[in-house]
Amino acid sequence: MKKSLVELLEARQKAVDELSEVKLKKSAVEVKLKAATIEDDVLEQLKTEAENLATQATSLKETIAGLDSDIEETEEELSKAAHVIKSKQKGKSTMDYLKTKAAALDFVRILMDNEGSSNAARKAWEANLVEKGVTGLDKILPEPVLIAIEDAFVNYDGILNHVTKDPRYSVRVALQSQVSAAKGQKAGKTKKDEEFSFTDFTINSATVYIKYAFEYADLKKDTTGAYFDYVMKELAQGFIRAVERAIVIGDGKAPNADDKITEIKSIAEETLSELFDTQEIDLKAASLTQTALETLVAGIDKMAATATPILITSKAIARKLKTAKDPEGRYLDPQPFAPIATTGNIISGFRVYVYDWMDDATNPIIAVADKAYKLVGDDVAADKFEDYDVTVNRRHIELASVMGGRLGQYKSAVKFTSAAG
Structure with a gap:
């Protein structure tokens, strides 16, 4: 091959x-x-x-x-x-077919009609393309099907927008933890070489996937393609959610679990001290004072990376930060009661992302410098695979990528911990 x-x-x-x-x-x-x-x-x-x-x-x-x-x-x-x-x-006439909803419905019909054989489905799709005048493009999916998958990745605002993407499947990172400084020289004295301290590690990659089984009867009833389109989008969203959680706090699975995402190293579980710092913060009160925001700023200031800080937290804590008051009882945020969105909120000047999996996280807030987390391997998208199980009349669809990741800059994240007491 x-x-x-x-x-x-x-x-x-x-x-x-x-x-x-x-x-x-x-x-x-x-x-x-x-x-x-x-x-x-x-x-x-x-x-x-x-x-x-x-x-x-x-x-x-x-x-x-x-x-x-x-x-x-x-x-x-x-x-x-x-x-x-x-x-x-x-020659738009041959490509227009792939942009139509009819192409998506034909694709679903071919998946159903060729039950039990992925190879037969592929050949039937190729024959259909030739019949429609689309030649030499047997591996191309109808555009509505592609859009259902790709839109979830492209039209998206979340943590994945703030990582560095490296197409290599294994990357070695070297951190310089000592700042160089010029020296003065006295006449007749030997000049000294600069000394540097480096910490190096390798970011590897492994398969990350999400799959779904379409029941034959459900596909048969899907005369408009809406069900197929919906599930494709949900698969892509599910893939994104799993990768983002793995980046921030880990995928939540046991270390020895067969389906654990192994090579995307989370910020919360990071142990290499050169990569992060910590800050204790008290967020237990029903409403926060200016002190809490001052503590937040003090923690973020521990970052050595100069890029814009990105904050990840729960909706409840985001609201507390947004309604924090100064000593005179005035709201510090200019729009304290504006809706809290899952996409990038601006709270007291910081970009804040909210996720439900942060509700019970060990670290109530995690801050990371923009583009400091390095994601290696496939781009933030996924290859599509499908197969038919004739014994139960079920079509399996899978999205998969080979990915890995880890913080890649010196002191580029801060893990906030709950104050004792």
Whole structure:
């Protein structure tokens, strides 16, 4: 099976990294060889090791050259495919069908009629496209179906709008925790090199998915496609909610659970002290005073990251912050009784996001610098898979992505804890 462009690029990077390691080892052996004498017992061993490393280096260079050729060929194929699609789009008559509701209904009908065989459904859809004059595009879904999925990701305002997206599936992060400073020099004194302190870690990725089973009878009754469209949107929303919760407080599943989201590391559960700080805050009172907001500001000021702070909390605490009063009893927020939305509220100058899963969270408020959390792997979207279980007349639809994430900047989040007492 031919590898995708992403797989080829990853394989090339792996080979380049291995070649760098081999070169370092070879240089170290050569230094030892220069220092060795004829009488050294290890001389022959060092020579053999040097020869083996040279062979490895040659083999890796050949691998990289081969991958470069495959990458160039794949890029050329993708370019041709893009050109074909673009040319099809110019002829609007063949593409208009995919933009219609009728295309979505045809797609659902084909899923139902070809019960028990995903391959048969794929071939039937391809034949339908050819019949409608859409050729060479057998993997394209009808636009209403795509829109039902994609709208949930694109037309969205939440924490996922404030993460950094890195397309690599494994990323190494190095944090510099010491600020460099210039030094003065006295005549005749030797200049000193700057010393830096680094903390490094790797962000990996794993599969995140959400799936749903459509009953055959329900699909058959769905003559307008409204049910199918609704569930597609709900699946996408469910995917987003799970990823956002995993980023902020964790997915809520036990550490050894089979379906735990393993590689999206939550801010609340973060243990690397270089990445976050903490602040105690008293939010138990029915109404808050200016002191609570001053404590909030003091905690946010502990961030080293200079980007805009984003606050995540529950609706109840957001309302308390919004109706906090100064010592004279005046509301500090200019619109204390404005509705609290799930999207980005502005409370006393801070952007605040509200989630129901924060109601019973250990940390009543979590603050994170904009774009400080690094999400790696697939973009904030998902691949779609489907299969039919003929034994129970049920169509399974799944959205899946390969993703991982973790805070990626020094002191870029603050975990607020409830005051004792």
